[in-house]
Amino acid sequence: MTQRGIDPPTTASPQPRLLRALTLLTALGFAGTLVLGLFVAGTDIQQGQVQRIFYIHMPSFFGAFTAFGATVLGGLLYLWRGNADWDRIAQAGVEVGLAFALINLLTGAIWARPIWNTWWTWDPRLTSAAVMCLTYAAYLMLRAGIENRQRRRSLMSVYGIFAFVSVLLTLFIIRIVPDTIHPVIIGASPQNAQGTFEATSGVVLALLPSLILWLTLMPITLMWHRYRLALRQEAVDALKLELLGG
C-alpha cells in the first residue's frame, strides 16, 4: 500500500539481478540448443533436415505445459490465500503458454508439410492441441470481459484450473484414442504413426538440453517479465483513475 491507496507500486522498481541473470542464461541456452539441434545433431536418414524442427516442436509443448501448470498453481494459491500476485502469475502463465502452444502448432505444421504431405490433418492429437489453444484464447477473452478487479481474479483462477483439462487431454489423447498418426517419442509409437524416428544418442544429445531449457528457464524467465509488466499496467491504470477522478 502506498499513501495514495494504490496497491501496485507506482514507480517501476529496477530489474532484480536474478532476473537479469536468468534472461541472459535463457538467451544463451536458447542459442546453445539451436547450435546443438542445427549443427551438432546428425541429419535424419529418412526425413532429412526437416527433422531438426523437432528440437523446438516437442520442447515448446512442454514449455506450454509448465506455463499452464503455473496457471493452475497460481489459481489455486490465489483462491486459497487471496494474494493478487498469484493471479498475476496465473495470467502470465496463460500468455506465455499460449505463445508456446502456438509455436508448437506452427512448427508441427511446418514439419507435417513434407512428411505427411499436408499442413494440417484432423488427427486426435492435432485437434486437441488446437482446442488447447482455443481454450486459453477463451481465457483471455473472458478475462478482458470482467470489469471488477477482485471478481476477475477469482473467476479467472477457477477458469484457469478447468482449462488445464485441455492440456491433459492433449498429453494423454494418443493413449486413449489410438487412431492417431502422430509419432510418440516416449514409448512405442502407434502402429499407423507416420514419420516417426529413432531416438538415437545423437537425437537425445540435442533434445535433452532443449527440453530442459523449455521446461524450466524459458517459461520462468518470460513469465517473470510478464508479471512485472502486469504490475506496471496496474500502476498505470491506477494513475489514470486518479487523474480522471481529479
Add this chain to the structure above:
Amino acid sequence: MKTPFISAVRAIVSKDLRAEWRSRELVSAMSLFALLSVLVFSFALELDKSAREEAISGVLWVSLIFASLLGFNRSLSLEHDQGSLDALLLAPVSRAAIFVGKLLGNCLFTLLVALVLLPLMTALYGVYLLDSWALLTTVVGIFGFSAIGTLLATLVVQTRSREALLPIALLPVCLPFLLTAVRATKGIIGGAPQSEWQVWLQLLAAITVIYLVLCLLLYRFVLEE
C-alpha cells in the same frame, strides 16, 4: 442456523421447475432448437443411410450441448438480473447447495430435451437410440456437462458480453464429455460388442465424477461475494 443441504437443494429445484412450468418457455425453446440443429445437420452433412451410422451420435451430442447452452445461459441470467442470486447468497444455505440445486434444474431441462430428441431421431434415422445403455450414457453425459455448464454460466453472467461468452468458455472445456459420450453412443447403436464401448462409458463416468468434485469445490469462488 443453516438450512439442511437437502431441503435447500429441493427448494431451489422446485422453484426452477415451478417457474418453468408457469412460463413453459425454456424447455420448448431448447427442444425446438435441438430439433432444428438435427435438421440442419442432416441437410448440411447429407445424412444418407451409410453416413448416418457414423455421424448420428455426433449429431445427437452436439445438438444436446447446443440446446443446453440456451438453458444454462437463461437459468443463470434470470437469477442474476432479478437479484435472486443475491437473495440466495444472503440466505443461510451452503454454496454447494446452490450449485447442486441449479445443476439439477439445468440437468432436468436438458434431459427433457433428450427425451424428445431420442425417440424422434430413432424414428427419423432408423437407428435404435432407446437402448438402456444408450439412455444411461445420455443421462451420465448430460449430468456431467450440466455441472461444468452451470459453473461456467455463473461465471459468464458476471462478464460484460455475457451470453456470447458461454459457448466460447464451455465448448473447449466440455470436449472430454463430447469425445467419450459420442464414442460410447456410437458403439452402442452400432451394435458393437460391449467390451468395445464399455471403456468409453467408464471414462465418461470418471470424467463426470472428477468435474463434479472440482465444481463443488470451486463453485463458491465463482459466486459473487
